Amino acid sequence: MGLHKILRIVALVLAIIGAIFALIIIAGDEETAQSMGGNLLYVAYVVLGIVIALVLIFVLKGLFAGNIKKTLMTVGAFLAIIVISYIISSGSDLNLKPFNDKGLGITEAISKNVGAGLYAFYFLAILAIGSMLYGGAKKIFNR
Template sequence: MALHKILKIVAVILSLAGIIFLGLIISKGDDVVKATGEGVDGYLYVAYITFAIVLLFVTVFVLKGIFAGNIKRTLLSILGFLVIVAIGFVLANGVETPMQDGEMLSESGSRWVGTGLYVFYILAVLAIGAMVFSGIKKMTTR
């Protein structure tokens, strides 16, 4: 039996299980589910199983693609990303910050949030620059 057929059968089984558990949640009523969480467990298990299957296949096919292709180029791309993260970390500063729920965000946590923002900004500028460069290159070569 082909992998495609097996995956279709698993998808149908998980879909039916999700529909059944959703029906059980709806039949319990909002108040019971909010108060006790009754009926939610089965629905969450379906979500966990689906997530695990997706994560497994993504990991397998990414690794397969890495080893089938040019591994040197892949490692250079990962190194480039890590350099951008390091630049973002150096640019970010951390300040202990109170959050809405009354807890405190640590200085380290604040610095990592800033790092994520800087990495996003750097990658956005690089992506926009690549699109502009590609457009200019296409216009000049025609």
């Protein structure tokens, strides 16, 4: 039995357990929840940890099985976009006084991080739209 089949069975079991717990939570049956050991949140954390571990295993397995140079170039380009977004974000172009008067505690650093995230989103959205247009145009002109 291969690793893929074993992990498919584990994923199926986790999905069934998750569905049962979801139904218990949705139904609001507190007696069943209490009889299962109290807080179902801990069970959710364990299941989430298992799922994240399985995802990491498959990502690392696929990373080393494929073209690692191309993967590292893509990750490097993504990190370059994040760094450029952070550099061009000022963080001081927003009047923070109204937010801080409401007790939100927004600083220039938080504003700079939000701005960097927005710039990164814009850059990545433009790249995604551009690559779709390029692929569509290339398909049309190669016919």
